[in-house]
Amino acid sequence: MSVHKAVVITTINAPTHGVGEIARFSQDWSIIVVGDSKTPSGWKLDGVHFLSLAEQQTLEFKFARVCLINHYARKNIGYLLAIQRGAKIIAETDDDNVPYETFLHSIDQGVEGRLVQKRGWENVYTHFSNQRIWPRGYPLEYVNESLRSTSPPGEKSTYDCPIQQYLVDLNPDVDAIYRLTMEGETKFNANTIVLSEGTYCPFNSQNTLWWPEVYPLLYLPSFVSFRMSDIWRSFVAQICLYELGKHIVFREPTMFQVRNEHCLIEDLKDELPGYLNNIKIIELLTELKLSRSPESIGENLYLCYERLVSKDILVQDELPLLELWLKDVASLS
Secondary structure: OOOOEEEEEEOOOOOOHHHHHHHHHOOOOEEEEEOOOOOOOOOOOOOEEEEOHHHHHHOOOOHHHOOOOOOHHHHHHHHHHHHHOOOOEEEEEOOOEEEOOOOOOOOOOEEEEEEEOOOEEOOHHHHOOOOOOOOOOOOHHHHHHHHHOOOOOOOEEEEEOOEEEEEEEEOOOOOHHHHHHOOOOEOOOOOOEEEOOOEEOOOOOOEEEEOHHHHHHHOOOOOOOHHHHHHHHHHHHHHHHHHOOOOEEEEEEEEEEOOOOOOHHHHHHHHHHHHHHHHHHHHHHHOOOOOOOHHHHHHHHHHHHHHHHHOOOOOOOHHHHHHHHHHHHHHHO
């Protein structure tokens, strides 16, 4: 039977309270949890399809045979399985996020929101909070400026948004510098902020929805740190999304995070390539001449990664994996 909606999670932990609550709140969704070599053996939870490392190796996807062990990019295999099963929407989250009752409710690709039209970087969190806060991956050089003056959004209208980032309360997605220097929990206000072409803000894999026309952009790069994989994906995705004439939207929190244990200094180390390269990545990608044809989304994606490899931001080994990903996605379309 085809699965029309899927939630994809990856874990190295025993079943968490968050995953149990996601399964309870999302009974009309297929819940796919992708394991890795560190995931406890015998992982099992009612209402969840656990994809063990051994089962991943039996799948027909070429990408699954070469994906790195012990890396967040194994989540890509969960995306492929959801696509193969016919998912018309893919939601992604992590095992330390707990849903509110509004989680995955009233979902539509057409979104009524307010548009921010700006050339350059936008700290979207300023539209949801008065705190001194910024999203992980936002350039540190621009944090103070973003907090001094926010960009006024326009009047409400309806926009085509095949990528939708919902925020997360209590422990939102912020960088190690924020966590090392700030204390307290965050509760975001409700809002719906749409970004126009040429406006950039990092988004994450914490509470994000994707529609089929942008499934190729789900690709999480493998030869980057855990803390940068989804952030750098988000920059590539925005570049390719805008070529389609579509938008990304940031929306109200529908989850809160009970954060897994982290070493913040290790997080800082993993985020260092981002602090040094995030601005440069957008500059390099905006120089590309990409096709505006929907059929060229995979080609555009590849050109973006090829550009980053040519400038030594990514390593050459990333491209063969991306090629296999694109072949697998194309075979499932």
